[in-house]
Amino acid sequence: MxxxxxxxxxxxxxxxxxxxxxxxxxxxxxxxxxxxxxxxxxxxxxxxxxxxxxxxxxxxxxxxxxxxxxxxxxxxxxxxxxxxxxxxxxxxxxxxxxxxxxxxxxxxxxxxxxxxxxxxxxxxxxSMDMGVNKLEMRSLQKMPALMGEVDIVRSIQLLPGISTVGEGSSGFNVRGGGVDQNLILLDESPVYNSSHLFGFFSVFDPDAVKDVKLIKGGIPAMYGGRLSSILDVRMKDGNANNFSTSGGIGTVSARFLAEAPIVKGKGSFVIAARRSYADMFLKLSPDESLNKNSAYFYDLSGKANYTINENNRLYLSGYFGKDNFGFAERFAMNWGNGTGTLRWNHTFNPSLFVNFTAVYSNYDYALGIPSGVNSFDWTSRIINQTLKGDFSYYANQSNKLSFGANATFYRFKPGSATTADENTSFNDVALQTQLGREYAVYLDNEQKITEKLSAQYGLRLSGFSYVSGQNNFTVNEYEGLTGQRKEPVNPQSYNKGEVIKTHFNLEPRLSLRYVLTDESSVKASYNRTAQYLHLISNTTAATPLDVWQPTTNNIKPEVADQVALGYFRNFKNNSIEFSLEGFYKKMQNQIDYIDGAELFLNSNLESELLYGKARAYGLEFYLKKNTGKLNGWISYTWSKSERQIDGINNNEYYPSKYDKTHNLSVVGIYDMSKRWSFSAIFTYSTGVSTTFPNGRYEIDGIVVPHNTTNSRNNYRIPAYNRLDISATLYPSHKPGSKFGSNWVFSIYNLYARRNPYTIYFQPSEDNPQITESRRLSIIGSFIPSVTYNFNFR
Known part of the structure; x- marks a missing residue:
């Protein structure tokens, strides 16, 4: 290889x-x-x-x-x-x-x-784009949404090659990859957890977003750090001509946005805020066990830009969001993202453009019991700071050269737990602080070779250094039998700032496009990607409290090689687009876990990990109508995602937890008149794979289901399907009026299907000797919602 x-x-x-x-x-x-x-x-x-x-x-x-x-x-x-x-x-x-x-x-x-x-x-x-989709925010606001909340992450799950493991799951899966294998950028700053309310909504305020681009194939050399995809979200710059406001009040949250010029024609700003208000209703309850609970999330985002002169522009943007949940004095948890981006655009001459960027990102999460003999407070966070420069040289009509370099500095605080109660038996725990340095340089060219043939090719050289985060930093090696918990051996001690291990990867990228006719073309791509951060989670769906772990002396970087081939065709004067893409992806150094792995506050976490390889392949069908009163798309994906990890499933390939053979989405939007618009979404997908027991044993009279063959993900839960509908009403307003509004009425899960999130087993209440399977559904009924949106320009 x-x-x-x-x-x-x-x-x-x-x-x-x-x-x-x-x-x-x-x-x-x-x-x-x-x-x-x-x-x-x-x-x-x-x-x-x-x-x-x-x-x-x-x-x-x-x-x-x-x-x-x-x-x-x-x-x-x-x-x-x-x-x-x-x-x-x-x-x-x-x-x-x-x-x-x-x-x-x-x-x-x-x-x-x-x-x-x-x-x-x-x-x-x-274009050279392959495996690339862009979302139009104005039209997403017409589509049916859970509880009336327009959501970017839920919307991209309707595109080919994209899936999720279930209702209310955090993140998304792309072409057989895990949720951590997607690089999510908000104005070039990474977002480590893109979900609110345990995965039901995303952190992106739709009012503040200007552009959304998803890249899952033919990834240009300027992008790196993840194996599967890039979700590039860009915030609005702000209205440079006039003061304007917009917002909305829905079933779950209220939001407000204001934008205006700083200096007309030279700069502008935008500020957006959103907050849910379930906790406000809880406080009105006469039941004291409820009015002391809390359950809410909020977002605050802002951006400003200023044109110094024709050749220099500055951009400053930031985001801060938080989720808080608490059950009186019994339990509390929270998590949130904070990002900041400072950019300087400079035009050296009409052919040479550069963007210098400084990025800050902080993801923190915590849980605990506020008081009592079992009280504790557990916190964890990951902080990164990035500096980069991206150059574009437009040499001629046949060549566009892109090149640049970046450096990212990480601080990982895997977890610390403390207690304030002197009577508790709990001992304070603090895992070692870890540091990391990731570097990359790249060179890329988009070239028109002939009238029909074009290519985009590039190289990316990336590296990662694992660094001691404190004095007396202890590093172990691990020995033991494959598939079992290993023992730490040969401990080594390092002072703060010492480099423990460095890894390098060369990542070639190549895309080809051949125009067959004015309406059709064939495209092919190959890309190698490397990933140095890993999400440590042994649950079916990622949670806000999962641990981010850097590449170490024991954990190798993940590497993926993907090839893709596609046919693209337009019909009826480009009003209808069709594409068919096939892909094959091989992944190395994939992480899984021993049975019964202990991942929480484990100073020897690496002893619980297993390593192996994975493969994913599939076909993606996409038919989209752009114009007219009726528009929308049909997306269908047939795919397989499998893993082979020594010590699991008898060392044979097994389906990954996000493997779905069939995934179908149908989206339709019908603009009946200037006042009424209707839309519907139907989705169907194969159930996710899971491990079912084939036997049981008894301990102290308790019957425990058991898998005797060491098989992994040997069954599937029933298939998922759902129909959502919505109607948007635009009230009449006087000509020339600066105020506009609309009402969105929607029903999520119209026919109230109880889609299973998972299947679990337990002894029958009537006869404990009989083991019963039970279905867990996150949403088991239809959910109506009403949202009022307004704008003033």
Whole structure:
């Protein structure tokens, strides 16, 4: 495998060297560049299509709305396109490099809005993107939602290749990978737990989000650190033209957003807040056992940007959110994310763009018993700080070179538990603080080889150092039989800041696109990814209290190799998009656990871990209608996800806990009139795999179910299916009025299906000698909801 990767890396390195040589030979070229924005509010448009009408060549705007075209001097017609906005044609005469900023007007008719959009006409066919989806926030607000809460993470689960292990599960699974194998970015800052209320809702306030991009194949070299996918969420920049507000009141929470110019035409800000209010109703209860309980979450996010001059822009954004649950003095827990991002965009010249970024992220979680002889307080957190620089060089119409470097510094505090009660038998515990340093450099080129053939190829070199977080830091090796708890041996002591172990990985990336006709193309990709952080969880679904563990001297980095092949086709003047993608992924150094593993506050956690390999493969079908009164999509995935871990399942492959053979989603949105819009979602999926007993034994008269064959995930729970519906009403308002509103009425799980979350076994109440299976359903009935949304512009 190493030789294969090295050969592919050498080939890609040669291609990159040839490209750099070609860049140096470019002569007699001029460049036109600038930003594409929304005329209504001055927001930069990400992924807008910019093309030259005369020859069909072009590009698209980057994550900051910047574009650059290199051409020979002459007269051209530039075409600017983005679905949901009016196409703009601009005639220009170019004699020397120049700047051209463009404002696009939104389409006036709501029926032209799309649910999942490509950036421009035919982009799904002509772009290098493979395994990439973008979500349109304005249309997501029309779709049925649990308790009326529009949710990004739930929405992406309706796309091909995406699944979840059950109702109310935290996170999502991509192409047979675990929830920790997805890199979730909020304005370039990592979010370690993207869920509120134990997985029912995500931390992303829909009012504050501008763009959502999911990459699950053909991952560019600038991204790394996770095996399966990148979920890139970008916040709104703020209205640069006028003061405006928006918000809503729903069944679960209330939210409010305000945005305005700082200096009109030069800068703006946006502030958004959301809070649930179940705890407020609990306090009104006359039952003292209820009114002392707490159950709520909140979000606060903000962003500001300022244009210093034509070549320099600053962005500052942040997010803070928290979940709190408490049962009087008996139990309490909380978890939350805090992020901060400072960015400086600089344009050296019309062809060279750079973004320098400083990132801070903090994820902390805690639980405890507030008082009494058993009282304790357990806390844990992971903090990271990142510095990076990302360069884009638009050499000519055939080559776009991307390169950069980044460094991330981690502080892991796996857990400490203390008590304030002198009468308790509990002893204070504090696990060692761990440090980590992750580095990466990358070089990537997107090249148009011929009129039909294009390629994107790159190399990423990543490394991770495991570092002592305190003086007298103890590191062990572990010995023992495979599949059993191992014993620590050969302890070594380190001082704070000493490097214990360093790992390196070379990650080649390659994507190819061949245009068959004006409406169809074939794409292929290969990428190797490495992951240095691991989520330690032996539950079916990840929980907020799971432990994040760095790569150590005993835990190796996870590595994945994925190949994919796809066919893309448009119909009826690009109003209907179709794609069929197949993938195969092999993963190394996958982590699993011995039976009865103790993961909580375990100073010898590595003694509980087992290692092996995994494989995943499948086919993804996607049919999407973009325009007209009726739009939506059909998504179907057939896939397998399996693991082989020595010491589990007799050392043979077994289905992973997130393996689902069939996964179907049907989404429809019907805009009946300017006042009424209707939508429905139907989902069906194979039940997740689980381990069932095939025997039992008795201890002190208690019958205990038991699996005698050491098999893992040998059965499946029943299949999952659900139908949701909603209706959106836009009240009539006077022409010219700055106030707008709508009502969203929805029913989640319309036919009240009791989808099983899991199956468990227990002795029968009538006859303890008989073992019964029981179904646990998280949501066992239909859930109606009403949400009122408003805006003032």
């Amino acid at each position: 190493l030789n294969t990767v090295l050969k592919k890396s050498k080939l890609i390195a040669m291609l990159l060297l040839c490209s750099i040589t070609a860049f140096a030979q470019q002569k007699n070229k001029t460049t036109i560049s600038g930003y594409v924005k929304q005329s209504e509010n001055g927001e930069n448009i990400i992924g807008a299509s910019v093309s030259i009408k005369e020859n069909g060549s072009g590009s698209s705007t980057n994550s900051y709305g910047f574009y650059s075209l290199s051409v020979t001097p002459g007269s051209y017609t530039l075409v600017f396109q983005y679905l949901g906005f009016k196409t703009l044609e601009k005639k220009v005469t170019i004699t020397k490099s120049a700047t051209l900023n463009i404002n696009l007007e939104a389409e006036g008719k709501q029926i032209d809005e799309v649910v999942v959009s490509s950036a421009g006409v035919k982009k799904n066919v002509t």
